[in-house]
Amino acid sequence: MRKKWMSVSFMLFVISALVLAACGGGSGNGNGNGNSAAGGESEAGASLLDEIKSRDKLVVGVKFDTKLFGLKDPASGEVEGFDIDIAKALAKSILGDENKIELKEVTSKTRIPMLNNNEIDMIIATMTITEERREQVDFSEVYFEAGQSLLVKKGSPIQSVEDVTSGTKVLAVKGATSVDNIKEIAPDATVLEFENYQDAFSALKAGQGDVLTTDNSILYGMMAQDANYEVVGEPFTDEPYGIAMKKGETALVEAVNEGLAALKSSGEYNTIYEKWIGEAPSE
Amino acid sequence: MPDFSILTENFDIYLHGFRNTILASVIALLGSFAIGTVIAVFRITPIRPLRWAGAMYVEFIRNIPLLLVVFVFFYGLPSLGITLSGFVCGTLGLMIYTASFIAEAIRAGIMSVPKGQLEAAQASGLTYVQAMRYVVLPQAIKIVIPPLSNQSLNLIKNSSILGVFAGLDLMYFGDQIASRTYVTFDTYIFVALFYLVLTLPLSYMARQLERKLAKSG
Amino acid sequence: MDFAGALSPDNLRFILEGFYVTLKVAFISIVLSFVLGCLVGTIRYAKIPILAPVLGVIVEILRNLPLLLIIFFTRFALPDIGIKLDVVTSAIVALTLFEGAIISEIVRSGLNSVNKGQIEASRSSGLGYTQTLWHIVMPQGLRRMVPPLVSQFIALLKDTSLAVVISLPELMNHSKIVIAQSYDFVIPVLMVVALLYFSVNYALSLIARRLEAKFV
Structure with a gap:
């Protein structure tokens, strides 16, 4: 009897192992272009x-490592920031309660795959609207205007993007638009890409590079974390942030845009903006 | 079928990373064999402080993750005024980490030859070096080769850690291609193929060698 | 260096929370990869037709790839074919597949090391194949597997750190968040992290040595 039970569980394990192994090892076939398979399909039925x-x-999907926008506080374990407050406000406008929300950590590298895998409903994670990205995802209206800038150690000879030349080591984050921008503006500089902003900022502090580049909004957060570093020069790109959703979810995009418009007209947007950025939004 | 245009359009980038992966692996391998042999000798000498130093090195390094070792080199060393690039830190980390395993393998190989044989060889007129060369080492090598080839393979696979520290290896450029093309799946399929091109023949050769040694013994 | 600031109660608690995730993921993966490894190893030892060669190919591929790559795959490629896993599960699946492949090789060579003469003797004295496997081969093979198995378990525990690349909230991930507060925290935090990994793994290796002495 015992033997029988054992052989049955044996078989079950073999089957599950095979399924797992086959998926892990051989899933290259039959999937074709992973991008169109995940991104292009429109599910029949419910939106x-x-x-x-x-x-x-x-x-x-939000950042957990970006001060002012989405940062996990070791003391409380809570994630806090501008993006988080926007997310909560949207939960309130869609579901009537700002607490009906689950936050998942994304990085610039992982956010689009996670969205296309249906792991998250939307990305609110300092994400710039670009034409290339529009082919992958749908964006809401602009909810924040940032511009790419530079962060250096105080006293650095680099004071603006013109000072970034050959021999300058620029630190950036994998999958961020700032990588492409800086390569275009300063093609001679060496760009080193890291997993996330924490790693890139730690690398700057460790002297692994001369300058860290990304959106000024994120850089101001780093400045707030460590006063030995400062943002220099004028922003040299426009980085309009949008909320990204899976392609073809028109109803959701509309609901999000309505939510954003309501936030702006009620003045709640300005409150959130001032709370994190420290000044009223221009315009 | 995966989208081969990902491979053809980015072939130079893949190749650049592949070359650096090989370079880092070869340097780290040579270094770890050298360090590992020295530590193994430390561990079997009669000099007690050296034995302790060897044991501490092996026990400590073996029991912490490689990621942490490289992390210390990359983010920690600069606070002591030493700044090394991601490639160098990754290669050094691989070297230091793998050396602890190689030291253990070599030590175990030498210990596996009964002491009596060394004594007998010396008693029959061979010098210590001769006894080691003709009696102990030929036997030890048979025992040492399988774990050593295993460690070499591990080192190649572990070299992917460079990607986390902007080490310009295959993994790093794979990430770069994936985030530029948005074709995550296929990009990494090709990364995997590049690694397999390196590891599969080596692991086959290792197995053949092992079989040969087993037969001759 | 700022030991007091780096190791404030809040930070220390946060680091330990990460360590708990490391231990949890490692423990579950150790159990699963051991079961998977035993199964695959036994199937390949017994040379079960079709199953054994197919598993052989999969094992070869898995153990010759970097774990880092497998982790990224399970997180972002499996969902493409309809298998959705959260961070913790995909870390466990990746570790189980990779380490399971290696453990299956340990199991197979452990079983292979048992003297063939004993198997023949047991068969000719009337025991069936399964009985021989269970009563004669397994106990002897297992004895030889214990040392490499335990070092593989230690390797697995260390390998959980690679799941930082998919943002698993484990020890390395949490310590990086603490380090981000101030560069003066780097060395103290890394020392604590090293100590945590070391103490658990060293304890495991001591147990391994004890077992080895007992069995061999």
Whole structure:
């Protein structure tokens, strides 16, 4: 009897192992272009917005390592920042309660794959709207205007983007638009890319590079964390942030845009902006 | 089928990373054999402080992750005024880390030859070096080769850690291609193929060698 | 260097929370990869037709790839074919597949090392194949597997650190968040992290040595 039970569980394990192994090892075939398979399909039946409403929870991909926008506080374990407050406000406008929300950590490298894998409903993570990205995802209206800038150690000879020349080591983050921008503006500089902003900032502090480049909004957060570093020069690009959603979810995009418009007209947007950025939005 | 245009359009980038992966692996391998042999000798000498130093090195390094070792080199050393690039830190980390395993393998190989044989060889007129050369080492090598080839393979696979520290290796450029093309899946399939081109023949050769040694013994 | 600031109660608690995730993921993966490794290893030892060669190919591929790559794959490629895993599960699956492949080789060579004469003797004295496997081969093979198995478990525990690349909130991830507060925290935090990994792994290796002495 015992033997029989054992052989049955044996078989079950073999099967599950095979399934797992086959997926892990051989999934290259039959999938073709991973991009079109995940990004292009439009699910028949219920839209994502309906699904969000029926599960009564909004799942948002945010940064956990970016001060002012999305930073996990070791003391409380909570994630806090501008993007988080926007996410909560949207949960309130879509589901009626700002606490009906789940935050998942994304990095610039992982956010689009995670969105296309349906792990998150939307990305609110300092994400610039670009034409290339529009082919992958749908964006909401602009909810924040940033511009790429430079962060250096105080007293650095680099004071603007003109000083970034051959021999300058520029630190950036994998998958961010700032990498392409700086390569275009300063093609002679060496660009080193890291997993996330924490690693890049730690690398700057460790002297692994001369300058860190990304959106000024994120750099100001780093400045707030460590006063030995400063943002220099004028922003040299426009980085309009948008909320990214899976392609074809028109109803969700509309709901998000309505939510954003309501936030702006009620003045709540300005409150959130001032709370994190320290000044009223220009315009 | 994966999208081969990813491979053809980015071939130079893949190749650049592949070359650096090989370079880092070869340097780290040579270094770790050298350090590992020295530590192994430390561990079997009659001099007690050296034995302790050897044991501490092996026990400590073996029991912490490689990621941490490289992390210390990359982010920690600069606070002592030494700044090395991601490639150098990754290669050094691989070297130091793998050396602890190689030291253990070599030590175990030498210890596996009964002491009596060394004594007998010396008693029959061979010098210590001759006894080592003709009696102990030929036997030890048979035991040492399988774990050593295993460690070499591990080192090649572990070299992917350079990617986390902007070490310009295959993994690093794979990430770069993936985030530029947005074709995550296929990009990494080709990264995997590049690694397999390196590791599969080596692991086959290692197995053949092992079989040969087993037969001759 | 700022030991007091780096190791404030809040930071220390946060680091330990990460360590708990490391231990949890490692423990589950050790159990699963051991089961998987035993199964695959036994199937390949017994040369079960079709199954054994297919598993052989998969094992060869898995153990010859960097774990870092497998981790990234399970996180971002499996969902493409409809298998959705959260961070913790995908870390566990990746570790289980990679380490399971290696453990299956340990199991197979452990079983292979058992003297063939004993198997023949047991068969000719009337025991069936399964009985021989269970009563004669397994106990002897297992004895030889214990040392490499334990070092593989230690390797697995260390390898969980690679899951930082998919933002698993484990020890390295949490210590990096603490380090981000101030560069003066780097050395103290790294020392604590090294100590945590070392103490658990060293304890494991002592147990391994004890077992080795007992069995061999």
